[in-house]
Amino acid sequence: MPPHSKKPLVLLAAALAAPLPPRARSAMIVPLIPPPYDEQFSGDATYYGVTPDGDGNCAIRSPLPEMYDGMIPVALNDEQYADSYMCGACIEGEGSGEGEGGDPVEGAFKAYVTDRCPECLFGDLDFAADGDGRWDISWHFVPCEGSSDQTFLFEGSNEFYWKIQPRGGRSPVERLWINGDEAERSEDNFFILEGGPFDGEQEVHTKTVLNKRRRQRVAMA
Structure with a gap:
């Protein structure tokens, strides 16, 4: 998996419930309809x-x-990764212990999506852990536990270019707007918008894959 080495900046903004903005710049959207939280997968x-x-x-x-404390980071198969739409999602699953290799996956486990696995098939999970083998599992997406305080990570941004990653919510953010303009999703789990100038606090709207909406005032330090 390709590494990411840029230094992040994490900001916490106060959340306010609000409807989506009336205007939006078009962006490539791969809708998850219905959200995959009601489905059980095996692989x-x-x-x-x-x-x-x-x-x-x-x-x-x-x-x-x-909220990720004690969870296993996993790479999600390419199809369900869906160009980063499920990044940060929480997973509950169970291993049967059946398969082949030296380190069986047996019993319940909790995980979160941190990477993609291009060679994996639909339903497969690749654990970011030391081990050996290929093991039968069943699993499903669940809302992450915790306070759901949404923070933002900035990378390579300036007053005319924002590359921003929402994090800490209970489900992945599907769409994001800055001052009413829709940002474009990148494959590495960021949203990008050029324009501005983005001077001081900006109004950021988010909508998750579970249709939870939030409005926040966000400034890049």
Whole structure:
């Protein structure tokens, strides 16, 4: 998996419930209809070794949101990764212990999506842990536990270009607007908008894959 090495800036903004803005710039959207949270999936579990936080395609950098404490970071198969739409999603699953190799996946597990696995088939999860083998699992997406305080990570941004990643919500953000203009999703789990100038606080709207909407005032330090 390709590493990400840029330094992040994490900001916390106060959340306010609000409807979506009336105007929006068009962006490429791959809608998840219906959201995959009611579905049970099955596939193979494999291992690709322990990796530093932020090295996966989802670029979920340290410090990690507390809701991921004790969870296994996983790479999601390419089809369900859906160009980063499910980055940060939480998973509950169970391994049967059946398969082949030296380190069976057996019993319940909790995980979160931090990367994509291009060679994996639909339903497969690749664990960012040391181990060996290919093991039968079943699993489903669940809303993440915790306070759902949404923070923002900026990368390579300036007053005319924002590359922003929402994090800490209970489900992945599907769409994001800045001052009413819709930002374009990148494959590494950011939203990009050019224009501005973005001077001081900007109004950021988000909509999650579970149709939860939020408005926040966000400034890049």
